Amino acid sequence: MAGAPRTPFSRPGLVALLPFLWLVLFVLVPLAIVFKISLAESVLARPPYTPLFEWSGEGWPQLRASFANYTLLIEDDVYRRSLWGSLRIAALGTLAALAIGLPLAYAMSRAPRRMQGTLLLAVMLPFWTAFLIRIYAWMVLLRNEGLVNLALRALGITDVPLAMLGTEGAVVLGIAYAYLPFMVLPIYASLERQDPAVLEAAADLGAPPAAAFWSVTVPLARPGILAGCLLVFLPALGEVVIPDLLGGSGTLMLGRTIWTEFFQNRDWPMAGALTILLLVVLGGPLLWLQRQQARLLAQAER
Amino acid sequence: MPPALLALRGVCKRFGAVPALADVGFNLAAGEVLAILGPSGCGKTTLLRILAGFEAPDEGTVALDGRDILPVPPWRRPVNMMFQSYALFPHLTVERNVAFGLRQERLPRAEIAARVAEVLALVRLAGLERRMPHALSGGQRQRVALARALAKKPRLLLLDEPMAALDRRLREETQVELLALQRRLGIACILVTHDQAEAMALAHRIAVMEKGRIVQLGSPAEIYRRPANRFVASFVGDASLVAVRVLGQEGGMLAVVAAANDTLHLSVPASTAPALPPGGMGWLMLRPEAVQVAPASRTEDAGALAARITHASYAGALMHYRLALAEGIELRASRPAASGDAPPFAPGDAVRVSWPPGAAVLLAE
Structure with a gap:
């Protein structure tokens, strides 16, 4: 007897192959190339690095891999400080986005149903303006003669303009501002799903609103908060434009250092090694997120 | 006559132009079970939410133990509710769900543990302390919700359609259990239901509601034998x-x-x-x-x-x-x-x- 009739859907293997192919072509292959470059040495040539294999004309081609760039990563203070700067600024930016995003998402989820669509649109509205322009706008706001300083002086809070532009604080602010929607949306999604009766139950059992918020709302929104924090932290870690425009010359972040190595020093191998470092740093939290999600899924199925 | 545990007088509530409650008033004695019976939309849930403190009436007074409770927020009322959806905390174990209200009172750890064990035994859930709500059956969830409300030792227990989510066989068993438990603890209950059989089985007195008014208040037998009007006659039995x-x-x-x-x-x-x-x-x-x-x-x-x-x-x-x-x-x-x-x-x-x-x-x- 013949087996079940064949339909295009009876072979999911082929369909799964497509995203896999995409990943190989546009993620794994470029990554391999970057890794290859990071093992080379910088030379004044075109391309500006030594080949990985050298063929002297006879016998087997010789492998010429050097881990010098990676040793330099550890030895040279600049790179360590860039990594530390990236982690610190991205973490502060994430905390700032969380401090603004959590109340914002909470307020949105408690707003009347018919207003929630409009509020969601308002959160995403900044995306309609180019990213670069929005960061430039912050330069205008934060500089010595900018609106913020004008307002502070008009209010009599300060006599001399505060130097805000070119500080680490400005970079943290820029990150919090630029990535706020990525914080708000997942938190809102997890709050919006919550049964309002659960909060009433908390009140009924003696929890005043603040206690109910911390003991019920926040724990239930944990998956959203986690996702929001990673969605802000991970891209902020490699951020180039914000530290470049809002930060000072002393604001060291990995993305910016990679940019400098690549375009100013024309040291492609070093830039490659830094990229691999950034990837390893990003990989940790990503794996952690995946484990958390797998755990939540397993819990939901039990 | 002993002073009533709960006294409602002239309670009115409107939602926009729609009157949800019109001149509702009754007394509830200590240890008494009153069923509020009526079709959906008759205002019975609104009445329960006013007693719990989630809604405020436009007019009227609600006194518990002789004291006006309308200015008291829900978290300070000695009234606990079992929600129709149960509203268990999905992120907490059975034990922590039941302990939630006691932790709000900042009772000593040992006392909380003792009270939790006591009520879990009362609703026959001992042994399931560490389960999460999603790992329980419908009947078990209902008993957690009941235990959670009972743990607070409320003056008044509110039950919102307590059996609605259970299938028929389980409903009858649960009714028997709930009745035995109530008679044993002597706790005053207000039960909201649209199921006349449930109201008759559980309540000492039934208040039949229609369009925001109590059209008849009496014992189950009175209401069955001598209904006040055509609506009551056809709704009850x-x-x-x-x-x-x-x-x-x-x-x-x-x-x-x-x-x-x-x-x-x-x-x-x-x-x-x-x-x-x-x-x-x-x-x-x-x-x-x-x-x-x-x-x-x-x-x-x-x-x-x-x-x-x-x-x-x-x-x-x-x-x-x-x-x-x-x-x-x-x-x-x-x-x-x-x-x-x-x-x-x-x-x-x-x-x-x-x-x-x-x-x-x-x-x-």
């Missing part, structure tokens, strides 16, 4: 209702005639009838189990009326009949099905129907 016109009093009986048929003369005990003048319109109500059905060939029942079976359905212990009593007047009758020698009637059979004199009740329009 099954009833045949015949539109009638009052003729006048003859001895202890009030003579009436069917509105649809001038030749159909009936009578009801005058003592239970509302004061209707001769010529006044009303409804004659008969419960199906009071209506006796006999074959037309038997002539011994003098007062019996000729009728025809229009519909017969078998329900195990009972046979349910619909009978046409002259033109366009329908009665319902429920007779024991397993009466052995007497075969059940079939549609089309000519029969004679009768009922005890006291079984018919006259209701005002």
